[in-house]
Amino acid sequence: MFFDTALDDPEALGQIDGVLRDIASWGAQVRRAYGAAADALADLDAGDRPRAVVAGGPDGRLFRAVLEPICPVPFVAWPHPGLPAWAGPLDLVVVVCAEGSGIDAVSTAAEARRRGCALLVAAPEGSELHTVSDGRDAVFLPASGSNATALAVPVLSALHRLGLGPDVQPESVADALDDIAERCSPRVGVDENVAKEVALALADSTPLVWGGSVLAARAARRIAEALRSASGRPAVAGDDEQLVPLLSNAPEVDVFADPFEDGPAPLRPVLIILDDGTESPVLDVARRRLEAEAEQASVRVYPVRAAEGSQIGRFVTLLAVGRYAAAYLALGMGRPA
Structure with a gap:
């Protein structure tokens, strides 16, 4: 019935x-997520290109779908714990976790640090993921809220500023x-x-x-x-x-x-x-x-x-x-x- x-x-x-x-608040959540990361994004510019980009976690496929058509380097979505065997110091690893404590996200970031990979991480400040990923060659975007889709917007903006993806236009x-x-x-x-x-x-x-x-x-x-x-x-x-x-x-x-x-x-x-x-x-x-x-x-x-x-x-x-x-x-x- x-x-x-x-x-x-x-x-x-x-x-x-x-x-x-x-x-109905998704638009506002996108603005908050982008605003929270604005200072970190302002410091980014396109430097040396990585050999490849590895996006971990369940949102990796979303990033790949957006970037793959124009990304100048291979882009791999990796939904499994850890990293592919070939990932190393020449590669960029993207890890996004709105809670900042996901076991797979933390282990992926820790493995990336161990192998010397560059890191792009979005998570709450002071979270376990933030602590594990902190260090040289790491870009940290502070997360605002728990909406993973909204958090994807500043991550994609960061990849655009690094010369790896399209312009996202968060306000639009x-x-x-x-x-x-x-x-x-x-x-x-x-x-x-x-x-x-x-x-x-x-x-x-x-x-x-x-x-x-x-x-x-x-x-x-x-x-x-x-x-x-x-x-x-x-x-x-x-x-x-x-x-x-x-x-x-x-x-x-x-x-x-x-x-x-x-x-x-x-x-x-x-x-x-x-x-x-x-x-x-x-x-x-x-x-x-x-x-x-x-x-x-x-x-x-x-x-x-x-x-x-x-x-x-x-x-x-x-x-x-x-x-x-x-x-x-x-x-x-x-x-x-």
């Missing part, structure tokens, strides 16, 4: 006020998030609110989430996780090869089914397309293939478009819309957001 009236009911919306306020990222907060606000009705519209579409459906570019695909995975948690149902993120079979085998609609005699109808998929503005003939072919398969199977398609701006800005705005949709989905289903 999905209570669609809850999405525009102020009293019902009060139940998820804390979650909605947190998402924060402004784009503020705009999403306005457009997906609980005060905005279902007919004008893309997050509420997606939540309604998923009320009795299985989400299939596609993002064509590397960053959009990462956003798709995180949004699918949020939708699974919100609904207690499956939610699948994947490429066209993975999603087309799910579309082609979607349960048929039985217009004569009686829910009292036949039981609840099987959940049908809804295709959510995350569009971050990346233009590519390969992506165009994949998207047309998905849309054609969805049309053939009478599956609804909902495009979600990112705000214009830097890559990280497009990523976080897609993620924010998905998180809003998950919160509204949980509310309509009477589940904890």
Whole structure:
């Protein structure tokens, strides 16, 4: 049972006020994270290029997705403890931990110090990670808050200043998030609110989430996780090869089914397309293939478009819309957001 009236009911919306306020504060969190690191960033300039960059931890893939297309040296995401065997004094290791005490992050920084690697670390001042990483050839960015995505912005800014990545434009990222907060606000009705519209579409459906570019695909995975948690149902993120079979085998609609005699109808998929503005003939072919398969199977398609701006800005705005949709989905289903 999905209570669609809850999405525009102020009293019902009060139940998820804390979650909605947190998402709405993402823009402010980006500004705080960048402001806390501003002094350290001002001292950076492009010096000798490292042989390679190793980004540790779960956010390593995000950094790689942003930097890999233009980084002038090899960039490796390393989600495992420690470092690859080849990492040494010629390489830069990036370690980010909003809490500053993660075992893997601390061990990675300690291993980097032991091998003589240059370090770029973001963590709270005085934390275990700060202490372990302190020393020569280490750049430390003081963390503000626990939002890992917001903390990624000053890290990417540092990599830009070191001549390794694109310009991030933190204020534009924060402004784009503020705009999403306005457009997906609980005060905005279902007919004008893309997050509420997606939540309604998923009320009795299985989400299939596609993002064509590397960053959009990462956003798709995180949004699918949020939708699974919100609904207690499956939610699948994947490429066209993975999603087309799910579309082609979607349960048929039985217009004569009686829910009292036949039981609840099987959940049908809804295709959510995350569009971050990346233009590519390969992506165009994949998207047309998905849309054609969805049309053939009478599956609804909902495009979600990112705000214009830097890559990280497009990523976080897609993620924010998905998180809003998950919160509204949980509310309509009477589940904890």
